[in-house]
Amino acid sequence: MDKKNRNALIAGNWKMNMLASQVPAYWQGLEPGAKLGEGVSSALCVPFPLIPAVKAALAGSQVKVGAQDVSSHDKGAYTGEVSAAMLADLGVDYCIIGHSERRAYHAESDELVNEKLKALLGAGITPIMCCGESLEQRDAGVTLSFVESQIKGGLAGISAEDMKKVVIAYEPIWAIGTGRTATAEQAQEVCGYIRGVLAGLYGQELAKGVQVLYGGSMNGKNAAELLAQPDIDGGLIGGASLKPEFADIIGAANEG
Numbered sequence: 001m002d003k004k005n006r007n008a009l010i011a012g013n014w015k016m017n018m019l020a021s022q023v024p025a026y027w028q029g030l031e032p033g034a035k036l037g038e039g040v041s042s043a044l045c046v047p048f049p050l051i052p053a054v055k056a057a058l059a060g061s062q063v064k065v066g067a068q069d070v071s072s073h074d075k076g077a078y079t080g081e082v083s084a085a086m087l088a089d090l091g092v093d094y095c096i097i098g099h100s101e102r103r104a105y106h107a108e109s110d111e112l113v114n115e116k117l118k119a120l121l122g123a124g125i126t127p128i129m130c131c132g133e134s135l136e137q138r139d140a141g142v143t144l145s146f147v148e149s150q151i152k153g154g155l156a157g158i159s160a161e162d163m164k165k166v167v168i169a170y171e172p173i174w175a176i177g178t179g180r181t182a183t184a185e186q187a188q189e190v191c192g193y194i195r196g197v198l199a200g201l202y203g204q205e206l207a208k209g210v211q212v213l214y215g216g217s218m219n220g221k222n223a224a225e226l227l228a229q230p231d232i233d234g235g236l237i238g239g240a241s242l243k244p245e246f247a248d249i250i251g252a253a254n255e256g
């Protein structure tokens with residue numbers, strides 16, 4: 001199995017943007033271009049309170065709904081938390097975990113990301129597990145070893161069977177929201193390395209089937225070149241997912 005046999009995934013990450021009342025107009029702008037070609041999937045990962053509105057807007061579309069975080073706990077006295085079962089009950093298909101903004105602002109560790117990943121798998125939701133280095137780490141030449149430690153920490157104790165249901169997103173922190181996209185070569189280098197780490201953990205065959213996404217200032221203009229790389233199977237898109245431009249990225253995947 002190689003890239004031809006892996007589906008592409010174009011996932012939007014709205015972060016803390018948009019209002020439920022704005023969703024119908026947003027979808028009106030995006031919908032005409034959001035037709036998915038064969039082997040292409042797409043999801044919008046949105047703030048918790050917007051999930052029902054987005055789910056309603058996307059009814060009849062192949063674009064799925066995702067969340068941006070989940071509690072590691074099943075239920076109980078965890079004020080402010082949202083469980084994987086609650087997300088599944090709302091029809092959520094994907095959930096981002098370990099985004100660098102949560103690692104930075106909420107001190108999320110690889111251990112916590114690992115617990116969240118297990119909670120999502122238990123609820124039948126596809127985790128999109130993020131990893132990626134800071135500019136200081138890149139300049140210090142530790143990008144690959146750091147990303148490897150995030151991957152191994154996040155996937156600790158995950159069986160091969162479960163690994164088949166996990167999506168990895170490589171997002172260099174210096175490229176997020178900065179307009180400074182990683183070059184296709186830089187993104188490919190790390191995504192290829194991640195696949196190698198997965199091969200070491202789970203064997204070549206399984207690693208060849210895992211979707212590895214790139215994220216960080218991906219847009220309608222640079223998507224085609226990034227998606228053409230042998231180990232980049234899609235994108236996790238922040239800023240550009242808030243605009244009709246998101247459809248151009250889906251279009252690039254359709255043609256890939």
Ligand code: PGA
Pocket residue numbers: 013171175176177178179215216217218236237238239240
């Ligand atoms: P960006 O965000 O596309 O705005 O750089 C990507 C992300 O953080 O997922």
